[in-house]
Amino acid sequence: MNKKALRIVYMGTPEFAVAPLEEIIKSGYEVVGVVTTPDKPAGRGQKMAESAVKKYALSKCLTLFQPIKMKDPEFISQLQKLNPDVIVIVAFRLLPKEIWSIPKLGTFNLHASLLPQYRGASPINFAIMNGDKESGVTTFFIDDKIDTGEILLQAKTEIKDSDDAGILHDKLKAIGKQLVIKTLEGLSQGTLKPQKQVLKKGVEYKYAPKLFKEDCQIRWDAPLEKIHNLIRGLSPYPTAFTHLLINGESKILKIYKGHYKIEKHILNVGTVIIEGKKTFKIAAADGFYFLSEIQLEGKKRMEISDFINGLTIKHNLQAN
Known part of the structure; x- marks a missing residue:
């Protein structure tokens, strides 16, 4: 499939998710819709704040959706009418099967760790908190559990002793946007071979839950x-x-x-x-x-x- 013929729906919220979306646009792919979270009050004045992804999508005049509930039948119908070939997810909400099963080529997520390590909401923080010397990003197919789907591609990066979560965030953002493009190319050309997530024998599993x-x-x-x-x-x-x-x-x-x-x-x-x-x-x-x-x-x-x-x-x- 020619990349210009690939119809993409993109889902994301924070600043980390803007870079892959920007890279997709720069690479000439067609983004038929962008999904992000609803505006919410923030700061001392509790003014309604827009997500970083929304701001970017509006700047590029992309079709935008902000559903309150992901299982809303009207929203699901709107996605079906877009007829996406693939859905790309970066730092977004848990999706119901009614959504991730829509695209012909599947729905994949970019996760800021080398899965199966650090499934969960805070992989960047926990990699440094645990004193790891290496991290990376993973693209994987969405399934009905959290961060457990088949792996498509991975890319690694070193964690230096001087790195903090902000520095590692920027490193992973840089390699993550490129990995998304490689994943789209592989899916469109049919060259990727999804692999089940398997932890090497004798290696301790590490989880990255939400921080309180x-x-x-x-x-x-x-x-x-x-x-x-x-x-x-x-x-x-x-x-x-x-x-x-x-x-x-x-x-x-x-x-x-x-x-x-x-x-x-x-x-x-x-x-x-x-x-x-x-x-x-x-x-x-x-x-x-x-x-x-x-x-x-x-x-x-x-x-x-x-x-x-x-x-x-x-x-x-x-x-x-």
Whole structure:
């Protein structure tokens, strides 16, 4: 099948999903419809916010759908009338069989991990939180379970020690958009051989569930390596945090960047030590964590030196 004859319906929501859609358009494919989430209130003013995919679709004058319920018969009928050859999904909702079974060539998803590892909503975060040295993206056919369908293609990338979730997000976005194009080419030419998801013998399975606020709180009695991986795995979003006790008042302190030093000490975990104008360290079980970029509740994100300069009380601070 000629790629210009391939009719594509694209489904996605966040910024991560914009790059593959843009690449599909640039590559000359026909996108007959784009599906994204309904607008929802956001921010302090609770103004109605549009998804990143919607904004891009409107800028390209693409036919847009924002169904409230995916099983809405009218919406399903609209998709059927579009007569898509393939549906491409990137960071979207769970689809019912009535939808993913519509296209002639199938419905495939781009997932930000090397499946079967890290099925779930937060694969980028958990890969770094677990200290992995490698990640990647996978395209796979949708089935009636979550992230379990047959694998079409995969691409790998290194996770450097300096990478945080934001950096890995951008790496995977770059290789992901190319993998989507390769998958479309393979489907249109009939050259792909779908493979069942199989975990290698002796390899531990890792899952990536949705993150909640309690998952982001730092436990200072944990090993420093684990604390560091948590911080970089949650930066810049949703961000690891601790409660900082300042003059008897507890405030949330988000930590975006830092480094650690293994060192024996006799301090209670969570004890804060400020040295000069640039060093703000917190005692953990096996050493100290040095903060680099933070955001105190009610303040903007800043370098630690600016935070120290703004503190009126620099003694008897405690993190917990």
